[in-house]
Amino acid sequence: xxxxxxxxxxxxxxxxxxxxxxxxxxxxxxxxxxxxxxxxxxxxxxxxxxxxxxxxxxxxxxxxxxxxxxxxxxxxxxxxxxxxxxxxxxxxxxxxxxxx
Numbered sequence: 687x688x689x690x691x692x693x694x695x696x697x698x699x700x701x702x703x704x705x706x707x708x709x710x711x712x713x714x715x716x717x718x719x720x721x722x723x724x725x726x727x728x729x730x731x732x733x734x735x736x737x738x739x740x741x742x743x744x745x746x747x748x749x750x751x752x753x754x755x756x757x758x759x760x761x762x763x764x765x766x767x768x769x770x771x772x773x774x775x776x777x778x779x780x781x782x783x784x785x786x
Contacts, residue, residue, distance in 0.1 A: 688713030693776040719766040
């Protein structure tokens with residue numbers, strides 16, 4: 687494994703707030719890209735520090751889940767290495783919805 691963990695569960699979070707999450711990279715391959723499964727987070731890889739920071743902001747709620755008051759999404763980050771191999775990192779949470 688090239689990372690301190692492949693999956694992080696950040697527990698209970700509130701819709702609309704931003705949560706910075708960090709993955710530490712211990713591998714030797716150069717990272718050329720990080721793709722994300724949705725627009726709720728923005729990955730940023732610092733090559734010098736070998737830290738992938740994800741600013742996770744749960745915003746959009748699937749319409750069919752609005753009445754439940756919470757939902758449990760999974761974000762997937764696909765790390766692309768210089769040799770075109772990939773590795774997946776996952777982030778899960780329980781998002782509590784703001785009720786208006």
